[in-house]
Amino acid sequence: MDDKVVLKNITDDSGPPRTKFANPEFTLTGELRAAVDPRRLDTLWINTGSLCNLTCENCYIESSPTNDRLTYITLQEVEGLLDEIEQEQLGTSEIGFTGGEPFLNPDMLPILQQCLNRGFQVLVLTNGMNTLLREREKIEVLAKEFGAALKLRISLDHYEEATHALERGKRSWKPAIKSLRWMSEAGISYAVAGRTMWDEDEASMREGFGRLFAEEGIDLNADDPEQLILFPEMDGSLDVPEITTSCWTILDTNPADMMCASSRMVVKHKGDTQLSVQACTLLPYDQRFNMGSTLKESWRSVKLNHPHCAKFCVLGGGSCSA
Numbered sequence: 135m136d137d138k139v140v141l142k143n144i145t146d147d148s149g150p151p152r153t154k155f156a157n158p159e160f161t162l163t164g165e166l167r168a169a170v171d172p173r174r175l176d177t178l179w180i181n182t183g184s185l186c187n188l189t190c191e192n193c194y195i196e197s198s199p200t201n202d203r204l205t206y207i208t209l210q211e212v213e214g215l216l217d218e219i220e221q222e223q224l225g226t227s228e229i230g231f232t233g234g235e236p237f238l239n240p241d242m243l244p245i246l247q248q249c250l251n252r253g254f255q256v257l258v259l260t261n262g263m264n265t266l267l268r269e270r271e272k273i274e275v276l277a278k279e280f281g282a283a284l285k286l287r288i289s290l291d292h293y294e295e296a297t298h299a300l301e302r303g304k305r306s307w308k309p310a311i312k313s314l315r316w317m318s319e320a321g322i323s324y325a326v327a328g329r330t331m332w333d334e335d336e337a338s339m340r341e342g343f344g345r346l347f348a349e350e351g352i353d354l355n356a357d358d359p360e361q362l363i364l365f366p367e368m369d370g371s372l373d374v375p376e377i378t379t380s381c382w383t384i385l386d387t388n389p390a391d392m393m394c395a396s397s398r399m400v401v402k403h404k405g406d407t408q409l410s411v412q413a414c415t416l417l418p419y420d421q422r423f424n425m426g427s428t429l430k431e432s433w434r435s436v437k438l439n440h441p442h443c444a445k446f447c448v449l450g451g452g453s454c455s456a
């Protein structure tokens with residue numbers, strides 16, 4: 135995805151074309167670029183691999199049945215990360231898993247068991263297809279032993295089947311609903327992630343999801359933002375202003391609230407022998423945001439020289455520079 139981001143080229147008479155977001159220290163206008171200092175590694179995200187059994191229209195990581203740019207992480211590699219958290223006393227409380235589809239990873243269940251055994255809160259983002267349903271019994275055993283420490287979050291883009299299918303394909307609706315009903319009946323801790331990309335306001339989306347949950351016997355409260363999370367659409371092609379150090383004051387925004395102040399995402403780039411710790415979940419491929427191969431090495435300041443930093447994290451629709 136990052137390769138496809140369209141950046142604004144600005145040409146002047148005195149030299150070659152220059153580009154916004156290129157220099158990690160300065161913006162195109164020569165102002166000091168904003169950076170985020172690490173606070174505490176509250177959440178470690180682990181990418182399980184970019185392969186997925188669906189090909190969604192707007193998948194931010196471009197997951198598909200053929201995209202293996204991020205390869206499967208192994209149980210042994212995850213154990214190494216958990217050891218590092220302990221040895222370095224990083225204070226991490228939550229391990230989040232995202233893909234691709236995490237349950238395609240052959241080590242997924244032993245990985246979950248390991249994280250839960252070591253006392254972490256675990257969150258798994260899944261599409262709820264048959265790969266998840268196949269593991270029902272094992273997940274129920276984990277849920278029985280660890281209760282709400284294990285949470286699954288199912289992606290259901292819209293409360294109407296036809297609209298959801300526009301994004302995820304026609305065969306994606308029924309298994310997702312079946313998964314939600316199963317989790318509801320089995321007493322598993324879970325939530326739904328939808329999208330606000332349909333020209334529909336949040337109140338109407340929550341009302342629609344509320345109707346769906348009632349009809350399908352899904353025991354979630356659509357008005358609770360922790361039970362139904364609505365994500366805005368990510369359009370990486372939009373031109374956005376750069377973020378300078380003065381933006382924090384102008385926007386009254388705290389850098390410590392940015393995701394990269396309290397989390398990292400570990401990925402395994404295809405062909406690499408070692409893991410890569412990326413600054414955040416939004417930038418899995420961009421080598422400028424590869425912070426190193428260990429958590430300790432990655433725990434340093436992040437320069438915000440990507441359009442995503444502006445659009446999705448700092449500005450939130452506002453503006454503080456040209």
Ligand code: SF4
Pocket residue numbers: 170392393394395413414415416417423436438440442443444446447448
């Ligand atoms: S997109 Fe940029 S600002 Fe947002 S979390 Fe990632 S590195 Fe930080």
